[in-house]
Every structure is written in structure tokens, then in C-alpha cells.
Amino acid sequence: MIFYIIKRMMTALLALFVIATLTFVLMNLIPGDPFTNEKSIPEQVLKNLRAHYGLDQPLIIQYFKYMAGIITLDFGPSITSDTRTVNELILSGFPVSAVLGIQALVIAVVFGMTLGIIAAIKHNGWLDYLSMVIAILGLSVPSFVLSTVLINYFAIKLEWLPVATWGTWRHTVLPSLALAVGPLAYIARLTRSSILEVLTSDYVQTAIAKGVTGSRLIFRHILRNALIPVVTVLGPISAGILTGSFVIEQIFGIPGIGKYFVQSISDRDYPVILGTTIFYSAILILFILIIDLTYGFLDPRIKLARRR
């Protein structure tokens, strides 16, 4: 097991190196630089700015500088922000996005699985149809539409919750809901279909024939197998949700990290592009590893490391 984890860590580092290199090449291929602007900025000022951020040096030197920084976990200064470095941006933004993401994830998993289980058990009954209508709505209504509806109803009409910004738990309710609905619907549909599949398998039929019913059947016999596809998608979903959503953070004015993924690209803020990409990749790789490890728990047939 330990050997397996170490091996995975090594490949993860290699993957991060490749990702960093590719990102560096790609972002420098985009036309324009951080100071490209419609405004008439004097050539001299532009020259000073480029020199200040080391952008006047040959790309290969810039590349080695970035790489040296990354190895020491220092992503350098942000070009757009004069007040914070990329490390500070990530350190202050990630906890906020993570709080939001965890709440959304809990909502999505709990309600998504519940909906899926209900739908599968009451297969083709009205509860099934209702659950699936909710799930399809959740999948097809974009989160920015849902956010606007939530704000208009709960914040402006009923005045139960603040419209936007961040600070108290009340500020987190609407964005968590808005963020949760998409994954919730996805998990619900996945849970339903994989339970239905397991339901027809021989061992479940045997259990039913032996008189196992109710929650015992579901939790002991069905769910354990049915969960594997759900757990598989949880990895990427968690990584995506935890590292923030550009749209939700934008709409609710949340100081998370999500906007930097998008904003840094249109700003050509090279250190931020690299920093956020590597950070996201690391989180994603970590979650995939965690998910792979949980397979062993869920299904003893799946063996991670070759037995010696």
C-alpha cells in the first residue's frame, strides 16, 4: 500500500511538471501580454513595466525562473495585483472556495444519493419520475440562472438572506445551493442507474429470494456495489467544486479562487495562470488518488497493489 502511494506520488510529480511546462508554452502562445491595452501607454512606460516583471528576458530564461520558483513552491508576484503574490492569492482565496465547495458537496452527495436511491427503489413510480424531473432540471438549468432566481426570491423578495458578498454563514446559503444543484442532479442520475443495474444482478436476486428486504437489502447488498461509479465521479467533481466556480463567485461577489482561473487568462497574468493551473492539477491528482484508495474499501475485488 505504502509503496503504491509513493509510486503514485512520483507519477503525480511528473504529471505536474508536464502540466507546468505545457501551460507555460501555451500561455506564451496566446497573442498579447499583460500590458496590451487599448489605452495609449507610452512605449517607454511599457518597456519599464515589461522589465519590471522580467518579461523582456528570453522565454527560456523566464521558463527556468518559473520552474525554479515552482520547485520552492513560490509562484512569484501577480502582475495584475500589486498587493499580493500568487501564493497569497491562493492562500486567501482557496479556504473561501473550499468552505463553499464543501457545503455544496455535502448537499450534493446527501441529497443526490437520496434522490437516486428513492428513484431506483420506486422505479417507474411517481417518486421516480419526480426525482428524475428534479435531476434533469438541475442538470439543464445553468447555475447563473438558478443563482439569479435564488437571489431574486430569497434575498430581494423575502429578504431572508443577503443578496451577495461574504462574511457570515447566511452569506453562504444561496451560493452553496446554487453550486450544489448541478453535481446533485448528476449524482442522483448516476446513483439511480447504477442501483437499477445492480438490482438485476444475480446476487441481489438471490438475496431477495432469500427474503432480504427493505433497508437491509439496500444498504448491505445493493448500495455497496452501486456506489462504485458514484465514487469514481466524486473525485473530479470534488476537485472542481473545491477550487471554486467562476460563475458562482462572480455572481455572489465571493472572494474565492475561482475567478483567478478565468481572469488571469484574459489579463495574461502569467504567474497567476501557472500558479492556479498547478494548484488545481495538484488537487485533482490528489483527489483521484484518494478515490482510488477508497475502491479498496468498497470492493475488496479491486486490488491496488500487486500482492507479493
Next chain:
Amino acid sequence: MKKRLSVFFSFILLVSLILSGCSSKGIEEEPAASDSETKKEQKLTINAISEPPSLDPALIDNQIAGDISNQLFEGLVRLDEKGNVVAGVAESWDISDDKTVYTFHLNKNAKWSNGDPVTAEDFIFSWERVLNPEVAAPLGSNLFFIKNGAAYNEGTVKDFNEVGIKAPDQQTLEITLERPTSFFLELTSFFTLLPVNKKVAEANAKWATDAKTFVSNGPFQLKEWKHDQELVMVPNENYWAKEVVKLDELKWVMVNDQNTEYGMYKSGEIAVAEQIPNSIKSQLIQSGDAEKLPSASVAYLRFNHENKVFSNPKIRKALSMALDRQLIVDKVTQGGETPAFSFIPNGLGNGVGEFREQAGDSLYKDKSVEEAKQLLEEGKAELGLSSLPKVSLLFYTSDLYNQLTQAMQEMWKKNLGLEVELKTMERKVFVQNVQKGDYEIAIYSTGADYNDAQNLLGQFTTGDVYNYSKISIPAYDDLVKKVDTELDLNKRAEYMQEAEKVLLEDMAIAPLYFNNKVYLQQDNVKNVHRYIIQAVDYREAFVE
């Protein structure tokens, strides 16, 4: 098997417990709800829209940071509610007869928020930083009017003593300009020229990144700065005119989304909304709820004069004439814009008054379909073409421009039978294409950096680095040169008017509309001063 399963589920339970426990951590407990109950509480919350990239005056390059810093700092002069120059840190000033030497006498009572006096030395230190190439101040050109300012920034003058910024004593600042500059006095209130505390800045290079170390000399001081979230200001107890400051707290939140901002305004969470969704903008302007103010910026069509087709004035004129600008503003852009029949935007000065008031605002007409058709035919004949090759209109992707270009494409097709291809790209890619001259027609917008029409005229002279249209009109070049050197302000204003006329005579560019700042302000909020170019001023604001 049983055991394993229960271990697994208790693990899930544990994790979700921990996670939901986490979720309320890191977020402050809600403050007592009594805040909004007492009436006439002098607290304002406004939307900064986004985190200011910097609040160090030398490094500021955008309006958001400029608006915020204008409450924290005070320059040599400030503007009163009508936009007249009044005393700031300087209580008086003398201007030499040749209008090139400005001597500012600083107010002895002007203090920093830490109690230090504001001295001429502070200004020298601050302005040296703006011009120092190593600091790389993005708006350094605002100080290029000062003698040797540009040269020092370029590095051709190494000794700062040769730059026209001197302090005969701690209370006097003597500025020598390259040449008479009618708008220089007003410019000293602009955010690039705001002072920083020399002692503080020298002791800690990162003083401007955190509220704890932030020292300012304006009506307000920084109490709290949660990056990307909010910024709280309280009155500066050491401010020389602290009795005019009525607010107890000025809070800036950072909400980028238009609809959310409007929602917060409607629910009373913010006092001012400055980026109203376009779908309701015109409605709010008509109902009188929203106010409108010129913003010294103009959207126009650039023609590439190196392109054979658009080197022909008649074709450019035909394209401009076939448009219906009023319709575009009313039905397409709908942002409270003013249709432009001239180039210099409303509200911009000319040294002796307001440019547009003196120059009139109708230098050409549009919506003349027959005339446009005829011009197009004549133009084609002059070029020896039986029909025009397919031309393209370049713009950067945005909802506004997507709609605007489709409307124009339709107008050209209907009125001239002309097929124009729309080409859209990401903003910086677009800018780079235009700068390289890789376009035929492009939508561009330009705004003034200081309150003088001259600011916008230089970019169309032959060989100018910003002349991405490759315009070359000798008569225009002459006039702009005269504007640069003319000492008589009235004559200078006339030259500027003349230059604008020459530029538009052959439609070297085709202005579309002037942008306006449209904003909502709660009825009980008074005394907020807004200007064409200068940052908003909350010094005397109060809640009624």
C-alpha cells in the same frame, strides 16, 4: 464483511461531520443586528466592483483603485462640487507669468493619518517614484508635462535634480513645466499625483498592501482591507478639514456582477450602483431613477487607411452616413449613450471652457441613405472598382459589440447593399491585431486621461505610435502641432476645434457614440461629487 461496511459508513459519517463542522469556521459570526436600526447612521456601503490591484498612488492604473484612493489621499489641490480647483494640501499657489513655474504653498495643518506633517519632501519622493523607470508606474506619463519628466523616465536624464520638481523649504513645492500646460493645476488632484508618506514608504516597501500599515493624508483612513472582499474606511482624525467629513464609516464591497449589484441596491445593501444592467438602463434613465454623467469616452470606427478601399474618403463617408446612430443608441446599445456627431466627448475641457459647448456638436450627419449611396458609387469609380471586395469589421467579443456590429452590418446591407463580414476575437488579441494594422474596419473606444481635448487629438497625427489607422492629413498635423505650442489659450482652443473639423471632414475615423456614466444613488445619500475624469469624492457625503 459486516465490520468493514460499518467502518466505511462511520468513516463517511465522520468525514461529513468534520466537513460540515469546517464549513462554519473561517467565517465570522454575524454582527449584532441593531446596525441598521438607528436612523441617520452615517455609514455608507458602496460597490467598488472589484479588488483594487493597488492603492499605492504611483502604481494605480484603473478607475476602481483611483476612486478608492481618492478618499484616502489628498493631492495639492482638489475639486469642489462644481469641478472648480480649490485648496487641497496646498493652501495657495502662484503661477509664473510665462505659466511654466507653479509654486505651491502647503498647508501647515496638513497631516498624515499617523500624525506626521505632509511636507514638500513627501511630494518629491512620491513623484520621483512615479517617474523612476524601475518603479514602472503605469500612468507615469501624467508627469511628463514636468520639465525632464519624460527624459528621467526614459533614462536619458539620470539626475533627478534636473527634473522640474524642487522644494525650497518643507512647506513649498516648486514645479517647472516643459511648456505652459493649462490643465496642470487640476491634474495635481489626479490619483497618480497623490502623495505618499516618505518615512513610512522607505521603512516598509509593502506599506500599501495592508490596512495596518497604510498611512494616508486624505479625508479617510483605511481601517480594514479584506482582499477581494471589502475595504472599510473611517475618518482621518488628523485631516486638516476633518469638520467637513460627515461619514463615520465608508465601506466598499467588491461585487462584479451587474445583476447582483442591482439586487443589492434594491434591497438597500449598497447606496450606489454604477453598473446597471443594460436591459433596464434606459428604463431607469427615463423614469428619472438613474442619473447620467458624461464619461469623456467615445466609441468610434477605425478605418485602416493603408487599405486601398478605406484610403478613399468617399467610401469612409458613405459608411458613416449610412448608419443611424440615434437608433443604435436607443435600440441596440441602450446604455444611456449619446450619439456622436463629433469626436471630442461631451464634458471635456479645452483650457478656456468646455470643448463641445464651444465647438457645437453636429459636425456631420448620418441616416442620409441616398447621399451615402451616391458617395459609395463615386468612391468605387475613383478606385476603378465595379464592386467593393468583401470587407470585414473587427471587434472584440462582448455582448455589447456583438449586438452593435450586427446592427451596423444590417444597416450597411440595407442602405448600401454592402456585405460586411463580422470578425470577433478575444480582447487582447483584438488590440494586438489593430496595433499591427491587421484589420479593415475596427470598433475602438478611447477615453481621456486628463481634462483636456488635446489628450485625444495627438493619436491621429502622421507617424504617431498610437496612430493604428495610419491616418496622414498634413493640415491636421499642423494644427495639432500648433495646439502643442500655442500659449494663448483661446487660440489654442480654436486650433483644437479646427483640428477636429479637419479630422472629421473626410471621416478619417467615424465616431459612433459618447459613453455616459449611468448610476443609481439612494435618495437619502447626499453630497457625493462626481466628475468627468477625476475620481468620485465622498469627503462631504452624508446620509439624510
